[in-house]
Amino acid sequence: MPRPHRPVRKNSASRGARPADTGGRATRGRRPSTPVSTDGPVLELDVERIAHGGIAVAHHEGRVVFVADAIPGERVSARVTDAAHTRFWRADTLEVLTASADRQAHVWAEASVDRAPERRAGGAEFGHIAPERQRALKAEVLTDALRRMGGVEREVEVRAVDPELAPGVRADGTGWRTRVRLQVAEDGAVGPYAARSHTVVPVASLPLAVDELADLAPLADRFQGARTIDLVAPSGADPQVIVTDESERMPRGQRPVTTEVVGDRRFAVDRDGFWQVHRGAAATLSRAVQELIDADRFDPRAANLDLYGGVGLLAAAVGDRFGETVRITSVESDERATMHAGDNLAEWVGARAVTARVDRYLASLEADAGQGERARLRDATVVLDPPRSGAGRDVVDRLAALRPRQLVYVACDPVALARDIGLLRAHGYELEELQAFDLFPNTHHVEAVARLAAIV
CATH class of the missing domain: 3.40.50.150 (Vaccinia Virus protein VP39)
Structure with a gap:
């Protein structure tokens, strides 16, 4: 069992070249939340296919509707969140009316369709789909x-x-992430961004993370004045929790080096x-x-x-x-x-x-x-x-x-x-x-x- 590390608070003398990889680049300062309509019309949609980017495609009165958290073949009730485009709308699934045989309980409870869309954790947008159908x-x-x-x-x-x-990775597609970035809200609460948003969502679990990171994640702690929390589990070194302060700027000095096997x-x-x-x-x-x-x-x-x-x-x-x-x-x-x-x-x-x-x-x-x-x-x-x-x-x-x-x-x-x-x-x-x-x-x-x- 790898030896756990206490959180390391980074400052301008120890910052690395780029953040632990979670699929995006680092940002300087906290980004504003993305406004999402919560009072748009609710539609019943027949889902047709998946588009590039993981969003399902449906049609309503001749207009394309990109709907999140749905599976081709389903009928869903979805709220329109973005109607600014003339050729397409965006919508979030509110209720599954006719479920696909490939729908499963979401592997991440905090990202489930049972939660309000603005409170669904981002980063596991296919977690409601059986692994074979995902592929x-x-x-x-x-x-x-x-x-x-x-x-x-x-x-x-x-x-x-x-x-x-991939030892330790489970057949349901959990337990694989060796690097995870968590965001810090204004009040110091820790969590991922909500799906398609920059709103921090507190969570009680990180099922996609490897077990040693899931165990170390300080999800219940407060980090006032911090910007991000990086969880890193190299294959040839001990796992770490790294706290980046709001005041941190350009890297200076020696950068920490680790080993991958x-x-x-x-x-x-x-x-x-x-x-x-x-x-x-x-x-x-x-x-x-x-x-x-x-x-x-x-x-x-x-x-x-x-x-x-x-x-x-x-x-x-x-x-x-x-x-x-x-x-x-x-x-x-x-x-x-x-x-x-x-x-x-x-x-x-x-x-x-x-x-x-x-x-x-x-x-x-x-x-x-x-x-x-x-x-x-x-x-x-x-x-x-x-x-x-x-x-x-x-x-x-x-x-x-x-x-x-x-x-x-x-x-x-x-x-x-x-x-x-x-x-x-x-x-x-x-x-x-x-x-x-x-x-x-x-x-x-x-x-x-x-x-x-x-x-x-």
Whole structure:
């Protein structure tokens, strides 16, 4: 059993580069609550499908209604909360009139449809849906995005994480979050934001968190003058509760470093830096990247690249599969992450870590590479794991101009992935394989790993 930590109150001398990851960026100062109508009209709606973002779609008198906390096939009573748009409205489910066979008691009581919408905790928007149906809905969204934006007809299966890679994670999709951010209200009360709001909701439980964080969470305490409470449970270090004061500003001084373990390998990472949040995510993605690289196309002596490389997780996965002769450059804009990547990849003589924006790094390769280096780039395998917004047109254009043999693209947003696949197809790359994983159970998020190859 990990040794519990007393809350650490951070000040300007100890702040990390970025907050414990909960799917969003840090904000400076407390954000105002989002106004939500509580007196809009109540409609009876037949729910048709799930849209990107996890909101169900219905129609009322020809207008699209995006309704929260519903499942396709249900009939619900929902209150309109936003009617400002002419083409669509937004609504919250108040009562389920005809329930889906896949509706279950919400895994997080504080997010249940039984509570008033403005008091429902955010961050578990699929928690009322049976796990198998959750994965099926995510597959539908990814399949639809690939067809509409990528021009690809492909049936997708979203897999549950292998239990061997995620000890302690339960079959109902709880007990997986190793990093959780809680907000602090004006009166010092602690909790998550309400769904689709910046109102802090006090809660008595954190079922998505790994057990050691759920046990440590100071949910009944008051933190007057604090801004956020970060709960962090690295796989290679003790769990911690970290309090960030309202007065905290830019980071100064030494940043705390922790250790994450994937298989037999240890990775140094800033405690407040980016790391995959699901207990089994790093191992799952490492394995997927290893499986999707086509060994017949892989040249260990080529100018292989790991773009948006972080602390070197996926570059290490490539090295572990193909051996000590692998040549690979990990490119990351965060200087601290690059520093750790250099240490984490030190055993490979041909590995190096570069601090640079990916678009600028690719532009410099295109401008400065000699004939020999261009040939090594054409023989290369490129792994890329961009942020939620995807790589985008500029990076895709520059990458395609270098013409690497194969690309292995790790994505946490189905629409961004599909858009970039469409852009790559226009440059003569085709999608060959795709794996998708439920790395965010009880939410709408899904992770996918795709291999694309240059078609001669």
